[in-house]
Amino acid sequence: MILETDLGKFCVHVRHIRNESTRKTEVSIHPYPCVSQQRPCGTITELVGVSSCHPKDAFDKAKGRKLAIERAIQHLSRDERKSIWTAYLGKHPPSR
Secondary structure: OEEEEOOEEEEEEEEEEEOOOOEEEEEEEEEOOOOOOOOOOOOOOOEEEEEEOOOOOOOOHHHHHHHHHHHHOOOOOHHHHHHHHHHHHHHOOOOO
């Protein structure tokens, strides 16, 4: 997905992995554009976040994606994080 923020465009790649031994969501975020069409795209300046789910818990893609994004951008400045969240929530509004 491409997020258009007031800081520029960012690519966000999300990968949900769900099998008998692993239940996790991986997110990579980097400035637009990607260096290739393959996934992962191989862009070096990416931020990576991972969320894991215990086998006894319900696997929720939306929650995993949000947690993984939170972990990926945790070292950015407050303004950068706010800009990314504003753009993300514009595309994925919270469900009620």
